[in-house]
Amino acid sequence: MLSDTQVNTPLIGLTGGRQSLDTPALLLDLGALMRNIERMAAFAKARGVGLRPHVKTHKSVEIARRQVAAGAIGVSCVTLGEAEVMVKAGIPDVLITSPAVTPSKIARVVKLARLAGPGGMMVVVDDPRNAADLAAATLGLPHPLEVLVDYGAGYNRTGAATEAQVLELARRIAAEPRLKLRGLQAYAGNLQHIVDREQRSAAAAGLRETVARIVAQARQEGIHFEIVTGAGTGTHDLDAQRDAFTELQAGSYVFMDAEYTQVLGAPGQPSPFEVSLFVQTAVVSANAADWVTVDGGTKCFATDAGVPLVARGAEPASRYAFFGDEHGKLLFAGARPALGERVEFVTPHCDPTVNLHDAYHVVDGDTLVAIWPVDARGRH
Amino acid sequence: MLSDTQVNTPLIGLTGGRQSLDTPALLLDLGALMRNIERMAAFAKARGVGLRPHVKTHKSVEIARRQVAAGAIGVSCVTLGEAEVMVKAGIPDVLITSPAVTPSKIARVVKLARLAGPGGMMVVVDDPRNAADLAAATLGLPHPLEVLVDYGAGYNRTGAATEAQVLELARRIAAEPRLKLRGLQAYAGNLQHIVDREQRSAAAAGLRETVARIVAQARQEGIHFEIVTGAGTGTHDLDAQRDAFTELQAGSYVFMDAEYTQVLGAPGQPSPFEVSLFVQTAVVSANAADWVTVDGGTKCFATDAGVPLVARGAEPASRYAFFGDEHGKLLFAGARPALGERVEFVTPHCDPTVNLHDAYHVVDGDTLVAIWPVDARGRH
Numbered sequence: 001m002l003s004d005t006q007v008n009t010p011l012i013g014l015t016g017g018r019q020s021l022d023t024p025a026l027l028l029d030l031g032a033l034m035r036n037i038e039r040m041a042a043f044a045k046a047r048g049v050g051l052r053p054h055v056k057t058h059k060s061v062e063i064a065r066r067q068v069a070a071g072a073i074g075v076s077c078v079t080l081g082e083a084e085v086m087v088k089a090g091i092p093d094v095l096i097t098s099p100a101v102t103p104s105k106i107a108r109v110v111k112l113a114r115l116a117g118p119g120g121m122m123v124v125v126d127d128p129r130n131a132a133d134l135a136a137a138t139l140g141l142p143h144p145l146e147v148l149v150d151y152g153a154g155y156n157r158t159g160a161a162t163e164a165q166v167l168e169l170a171r172r173i174a175a176e177p178r179l180k181l182r183g184l185q186a187y188a189g190n191l192q193h194i195v196d197r198e199q200r201s202a203a204a205a206g207l208r209e210t211v212a213r214i215v216a217q218a219r220q221e222g223i224h225f226e227i228v229t230g231a232g233t234g235t236h237d238l239d240a241q242r243d244a245f246t247e248l249q250a251g252s253y254v255f256m257d258a259e260y261t262q263v264l265g266a267p268g269q270p271s272p273f274e275v276s277l278f279v280q281t282a283v284v285s286a287n288a289a290d291w292v293t294v295d296g297g298t299k300c301f302a303t304d305a306g307v308p309l310v311a312r313g314a315e316p317a318s319r320y321a322f323f324g325d326e327h328g329k330l331l332f333a334g335a336r337p338a339l340g341e342r343v344e345f346v347t348p349h350c351d352p353t354v355n356l357h358d359a360y361h362v363v364d365g366d367t368l369v370a371i372w373p374v375d376a377r378g379r380h
Numbered sequence: 381m382l383s384d385t386q387v388n389t390p391l392i393g394l395t396g397g398r399q400s401l402d403t404p405a406l407l408l409d410l411g412a413l414m415r416n417i418e419r420m421a422a423f424a425k426a427r428g429v430g431l432r433p434h435v436k437t438h439k440s441v442e443i444a445r446r447q448v449a450a451g452a453i454g455v456s457c458v459t460l461g462e463a464e465v466m467v468k469a470g471i472p473d474v475l476i477t478s479p480a481v482t483p484s485k486i487a488r489v490v491k492l493a494r495l496a497g498p499g500g501m502m503v504v505v506d507d508p509r510n511a512a513d514l515a516a517a518t519l520g521l522p523h524p525l526e527v528l529v530d531y532g533a534g535y536n537r538t539g540a541a542t543e544a545q546v547l548e549l550a551r552r553i554a555a556e557p558r559l560k561l562r563g564l565q566a567y568a569g570n571l572q573h574i575v576d577r578e579q580r581s582a583a584a585a586g587l588r589e590t591v592a593r594i595v596a597q598a599r600q601e602g603i604h605f606e607i608v609t610g611a612g613t614g615t616h617d618l619d620a621q622r623d624a625f626t627e628l629q630a631g632s633y634v635f636m637d638a639e640y641t642q643v644l645g646a647p648g649q650p651s652p653f654e655v656s657l658f659v660q661t662a663v664v665s666a667n668a669a670d671w672v673t674v675d676g677g678t679k680c681f682a683t684d685a686g687v688p689l690v691a692r693g694a695e696p697a698s699r700y701a702f703f704g705d706e707h708g709k710l711l712f713a714g715a716r717p718a719l720g721e722r723v724e725f726v727t728p729h730c731d732p733t734v735n736l737h738d739a740y741h742v743v744d745g746d747t748l749v750a751i752w753p754v755d756a757r758g759r760h
Contacts, residue, residue, distance in 0.1 A: 002675050020483075020484060022484050022485065022488075023482065023760075024760045056706065078705075079706060088748070095576065098664060098665075098669075098675070098707070099578050099664050099665060100400070101662060101663070101664045101719055101720045103400075104400060104401075105402065108402075126665055126667060127665070127667070127719055129719060130719060152667060152668070156665075156667060156668040156673075157665070157673055157703050157704060157707050158664065158665040158673055158707070159665065159667065160667055161667040161668060161669075165667065166491070179667075181744075189704055219490045229492075280415060281526050282481060282482050284478060284479050284481045284538065285478075285479060285506055285507070285537070285538040285539065286507065287506060287507070287532060287536065287539065287540055287541040287545065287612065288532070288536045288541060289541075293536075293537055293538055294477070295760070298682065298684050298732045299731075299732050299735045299758075299760065300760055302624070302678065302683070303682070303683050303684045304678050304683040304702070307541075321579070322539050324537060324569055325436060325458075325731050325732050325735075326436065326458045326459060326478060326760070327478070327537050327538070329537075338508060339481055339507055339509060340481045340482050340483075349586065349707050350677045351678050351679075352705050355679045355705075355736070356735070356758065357758060358758045367540075373674075377758075378679075378736065378737060378738045378757075380403075380404045380675070380676070380679065380680055380706070
């Protein structure tokens with residue numbers, strides 16, 4: 001929901017609107033966003049793999065629509081709430097990347113599958129009992145529920161732990177007429193943020209070998225994984241190999257953040273994606289000798305990945321420190337920012353930061369061009 | 381906004397409703413909440429000080445109403461968005477504890493003051509230019525804008541840095557007919573979480589001495605601080621001294637969390653307040669040897685104050701570790717929790733955790749008795 005006070009609709013389209021926002025405001029640079037969307041789409045196309053961008057990053061129908069228009073085959077959602085928002089908005093081919101287990105979630109999955117129709121929605125499964133529960137709940141669904149076997153990929157956040165368990169689960173699903181086995185998920189969240197490219201590359205190669213082995217073994221038994229899905233922004237270029245993955249789940253590339261800029265940018269070789277996401281704050285107190293206080297704290301920036309980095313409005317050498325839930329300490333370099341001055345930051349970690357905000361303030365330079373809701377915010 | 385899928389209204393009033401929630405769910409134990417509200421109200425009354433509980437903790441009209449009904453003189457809000465929600469809901473005597481600086485925020489403050497009427501709303505000021513800007517914006521306001529001088533209290537998140545600056549600002553405001561000087565704010569956020577009680581006590585005593593000196597000096601000049609406001613849950617019992625503070629701004633006592641339970645509970649002397657706030661998760665994957673995965677991660681628990689603690693549904697010796705944005709790793713002790721089992725946690729830090737959720741699921745034992753929106757969620 002948009003706060004009635006946050007949505008300064010009279011400012012939309014006005015040059016300078018960026019300087020009149022109520023702070024703190026989540027800012028999205030439309031040009032950078034669209035270049036990121038187009039670059040990843042072109043990359044996947046050139047490599048002959050599909051792109052199923054992860055909605056958990058942006059939780060936005062407007063952005064998902066632009067990704068699909070640029071060539072994405074569908075979207076990935078980690079929560080059922082995100083998937084419900086996307087299916088209801090008409091986004092095609094939605095994959096839910098985490099198991100739905102409790103009775104109420106299973107009932108919602110089946111309801112959503114009916115709404116989405118054949119080919120419209122899939123969910124991962126990593127447990128035989130869950131597969132049986134899903135099958136039992138499909139009563140009245142006019143088509144089989146489409147599922148992927150989830151492999152833990154060594155990370156084991158979700159997913160079957162061993163190759164043998166993956167195959168056993170695939171056999172059960174293949175034998176269950178109320179379920180349709182579409183493919184395999186192998187997502188290794190722990191590989192995405194390995195900064196050293198050689199280490200990341202070696203780890204990703206190891207996973208691809210395992211995945212290829214599972215797929216070959218299944219094929220020998222007559223089980224076809226039409227879809228093999230995985231990879232994030234950190235390994236997208238390594239994993240875009242048709243013989244391992246048929247599609248990529250990368251999400252953060254649309255926005256980038258401090259963390260991924262470090263991972264994807266090697267010395268002399270900048271990241272192919274630009275930072276498009278910022279948080280704009282204002283200086284609300286300027287009485288201390290070495291810092292000013294800005295109106296963005298832990299309710300505005302995720303705290304799991306370091307501190308926000310100054311992007312605009314203060315000397316780049318200025319440093320941010322968390323200063324409570326609603327404030328930040330800007331240890332300024334150079335001239336002291338004045339009371340009321342706007343300071344914009346690159347977010348440390350984009351996904352959980354977006355989840356703190358109700359809306360994107362979409363800007364083209366100094367012009368506020370749109371306000372997009374974070375549609376699935378809080379849809380855990 | 382409540383997610384239509386989160387609000388299982390048919391369950392309200394049903395025994396066992398607590399076990400049928402869509403997870404992750406923010407849980408509020410109604411009995412513990414009410415006991416906390418009543419205990420703090422009785423404490424403040426016994427000490428002869430006012431209680432102006434901080435809304436930043438709960439952002440909830442329902443909870444603010446219960447605090448006022450129990451004797452609170454009004455509420456504190458850190459953001460203008462929170463204050464707008466409270467004034468519009470009819471909550472009396474709202475103090476905004478952080479300066480409003482940008483032109484749009486100042487315009488909103490004046491608009492809200494008109495709506496609240498005399499005695500209905502106050503805002504802190506820590507800068508002469510901001511005082512002048514506020515005065516200039518009051519055109520058409522039928523009563524003076526009511527303000528408090530904000531003193532940095534050695535923490536200097538907001539507030540005038542020195543006693544001399546406080547007095548100079550008070551003089552300016554007293555001389556400005558469009559502003560009405562109501563009092564002084566001296567809030568030291570850095571003292572609230574000092575675990576050692578003697579250290580905390582000494583630091584709080586030092587601040588109270590300074591505050592008393594400022595008030596006495598002002599009185600000599602004919603300036604009366606009718607209100608002296610400050611103190612949080614961590615120093616509420618130390619600062620409840622009428623010769624220093626006329627009122628307390630404590631907020632977290634309504635919920636408590638892992639952090640404050642440690643601060644307020646001494647060996648052999650448990651905290652006077654109970655934990656009333658929990659997050660309920662469900663086990664969504666159970667394939668790893670040493671852990672199961674629950675469906676609550678960094679979009680569900682604030683990450684600025686350690687990890688969630690097991691409260692219910694698993695052996696107390698089980699440990700939680702963050703496992704990405706939507707998942708937690710439960711390193712279980714004793715029997716392995718089964719797929720779908722509910723595990724409830726005490727939050728590490730209540731305020732920013734509440735801000736991640738759209739609604740409280742209010743429970744009385746196993747019965748879901750109400751769903752209350754987090755009205756001011758995201759109202760930065």
